[in-house]
Amino acid sequence: MARFPSQSVRRAGRLCAIATLAAGLLLTGGAPLDAKPKPRPAPSKxxxxxxxxxxxxxxxxxxxxADAAVEILxxxxxxxxxxxxxxxxxLLIGKxxxxxxxxxxxxxxxxxxxxxxxASDLRPQARLGLISALLTTGQLNAALPLLLEAKGQTTDPAVKRIxxxxxxxVYLANQDYVRMVETAVEARALVPEQERRPIEQRIVETVKSRLGEKDLRHFADKYPRTFPSDIALLRLxxxxxSAGEDFKLxxxxxxFLTQFPLHEQAAAVDAILTTQRKKLKSMAYRIGALLPLSGALSPYGTDVLNGIQIAFAEVTEAIPQLAVGLVVKDTKSDTQVxxxxxxxxxxxxQPTAVIGPLLSREVKTVAAAADAYEVVFITPTATLPEVQLLGQYLFNTAVNSRALVRDLATYATGPLGWKRFCILAPRDQYGAEMTQAFAEEINRLGGEIIAVDTYKPDDNDFGPPIKRIKEADLKRYGKLEVPPTPPHKMEAPPTPPQKKGAKETKIYVPGFDAIFLPGEAQKVSLIxxxxxxxAAKVGLLGTNGMxxxxxxxxxxxxxxxAIFAxxxxxxxxxxxxxxFVEQYRKHFQQPPTAFAAQAYEATKLVxxxxxxGATTGRALRESLKNVKNAPGLIGPLTMNPAGYLERRYVLIQVKNGRLVPLMDMR
Structure with missing residues (x-):
């Protein structure tokens, strides 16, 4: 039986053929590629x-x-x-x-x-000759930068096509399928329409058989309303x-239907959408997710959706007959949408409950509709604490700022024994809220706030506010002291007396134990x-932004x-x-965030x-109001009458350049 050559052998053959064609086309004759002849002076003998x-x-x-020619050259x-x-x-001896x-x-x-x-005019031909030699000998990676350089410099369409x-x-041999497809798309644009079919077939085959979700989404976004975006979307x-990911489908x-309404597959895609809609509506109960899954806030919306999906997967595995559908809506980070x-x-x-939205202002937007339709809305991320003041169907499973700093302050003034504190916060609503909450908790616990200062959110130089804190501390408990003599200098001869008028060197000894830095991690690191x-070494306290x-x-x-909660x-x-982390990594190949965890807990409660048996909005509202000591990821969950979730907060400390759990506030 005849044996067919392997894929790698066939690919090597194609490379040799292309290289030979390039050598024949580009190295025949003495005219340099894209070069113009320059006048030269009369040559010497x-x-x-x-x-x-x-x-x-x-x-x-x-x-x-040929041998004689090589010898002469x-x-x-x-x-x-x-x-x-x-x-x-x-150039000639190379040829x-x-x-x-x-x-x-x-x-x-x-x-x-x-x-x-x-600077030689023959450089383009030499480069192409070297490319041909490297490709023919299988040195693909060595040829790649030369190919890219040549492609960028040539203006001849025929040369560029080769x-x-x-x-x-080369990209195909290296299994770099994204660049392979991008290169083929570029080549397709250079050939007449009647010659495009073979190139399109290669692209379609690669897109369908070689690309995963991330790369398919890349092509769908990069070539909107044109080939191969349609192929990428159909594959998605x-x-x-196949994966049962209804929202993504x-x-x-x-x-696809927006970009390709007249496509030959448009009717089939529309039928898929109709079938999915009917399937969701046939479910006995539905939970909505109102999240930004595109736009500036999409990373946070995706985290929340992932947490929701883990909760659904967990409950569905335990109760296969569960007749609850998930209806996902993308707000596109836009209020009108x-x-x-x-x-x-x-x-x-007509959902029984909705997980979302993310932002406090969005919660205010949906409040009236939640009450009017008697649908429970649970935000897993908004910082509004007393949401029940806005609407009786609103709940919140996000971090409660006051509770978070309460646990942090309790640990600082208790086990650590710290009594005096300073605060340096961003000059925004979050900074003001956290400053007020921390100061009130410290005062309640018998501690003392020495100084409070702020910085603009876009500041990178924090010297001025730190100096002001130092000056305020020096008026209270801070000191300027002469540094102690190092032990190895105790036996040294006495130093000569200082000249009259010379200033004595003193160091600042802070009179406070720690400074509270409620801000994003990068700013905290700078500060x-x-x-x-x-201000020498004092304790650092922070919030979940760290x-x-x-x-x-x-x-x-x-x-x-540094310690934060x-x-x-x-x-x-x-x-x-x-x-939870194991299941999350298994599904999404990355660790979960706090937003994902809070969404998971919200969905589990619903x-x-x-x-x-709480199968109506009204019944579910009462069920959530009565949540007490329900199992959560790091401890029991209880719904406060104001509509926010009371939970335990874990304290985290930086140790040897790593984040480690210090303790949770049990």
Missing amino acids: AEEEVKAQIDKASGLAEAGS QKVIAASPQSEHIPEAY VLSGQKNYEEAGAYYRRLLEEYP LLQQLEE IELYG ARAARD LTSELDDLLNEY AGQIRFY DTPELFSIDARAVEE DSFFVDSPDPAVRN LDGILK
Whole structure:
């Protein structure tokens, strides 16, 4: 039985064929690629002799005497290394050696031309000759930068097409399918319509068989309303359908119909959407998710949706007959879109509850509709504490700022024994709220606030407010002291007396125990470094904004031993957290955030209420109001009468450049 060559052998053959075609097209004749002839002065007799020898070698090569031609050219190069015709000799000997299939040596001469004569008009031809030699000998990665350089410099469409085909094959051999498809798309635009079919077939085959979700979304976004966005979207619809990811399927289907309303597959995609809508409406109960899944806030919306999906997967696995559907609406980080999607969600699907929205101002937007339609809305992220003042169907499972700083202050004044504190906060609503909450808690616990200062959110120099804090402290408890004499200098001879009028060196000894820094991690890291410079070493306290690797982005040593509180810690040893993190990583190949954890808990509370018979908005509202000591990720959850969730907060400390759980406030 005949054996067919392997894919790698066939690919190598194609590369050789393309390289040979390129060499034949680009190295025939002496005219440089895209070059214009320059007038030259009359040559000397020595230069005329060199030129005559090169012409003789060229004639011998054309007559089939390649060895003789190579011998002449090598002698010319050795005898007249300073001749202006040496680049021509390099190029010709490279061509002759390539014809003899001596690609390694040919490549060496092309490379010498490129390196020794960077301004030569023959550079483009030498570069293409070197590319051909490298591709033929399988040195694909070495050829890649030269191909990219040549593609960027040539203006000849025929040459560019060959270069693009070479690039496509190199990317394919390297399994870089994204760049392979992008290169093929670029080549497709250079050929007449009747010649596009083979290129399109290669693109379609690669998109369908080689690309995952992320890369398919990349092509759907990069080539809107044109090929191959349609192929990428159709493949996404297929993948999402197989995986049962209804929201993603619906989004891809809507994108497809918006971009390609006259496509031959439009009717089939529309039928998929209709079927999905009927399926959701046939569910006994529905939960909505009103989140920004595109636009500036999409990373946070995606985290929340992921947490919701983990809760659904967990309950569905335990109760397969669960007849609760998830209707996801993308607000696109836009208030007008939120209003439109809210109307469609409430009127078309009549959900029992909705997880979302994310922002405090959005919660205020949906409050009236929640009461009017008697639909429970739970925000897992908004910082509004007493949401029941806005509407009796509103609840909040987000971090409660006052509770968070209460637990932090309790630990600081209790086990740590700290009594005096300063505050440096951003000059915004969040900073003002956290400053007030922390100060009130410290005063309640018998502590003392020495100084409070602020900075603009876009500031990077925190020297002025730190100096003001230092000055305020010096008026209360801070001191300026002469530094102690180091032990190894105790036996040294006495130092001569200081000159009259000389200032004695003193160091600042802070009179406060710690400074509270409610801000985002990067700012805290900057501030910590400057505090160490201005105010020596004091304790650092912060909020959940510090719970990110960005805390170490500026100066990891400056934040060492800093302490902050959060509602969730991904590296907690708690079994419930470990299980949640494991399931999350399994589904999404990344660790969960606090937003994902808070959305997970919100969804579990809703599903638990429905499973216990709270199947209307009114009944579910009462069920949530009565939540007491329900199981949460790091401890029991209780719904406060004001509509926010009372929970335990875990204290996290920086130890040896890592975040570690200090304790939770049990």
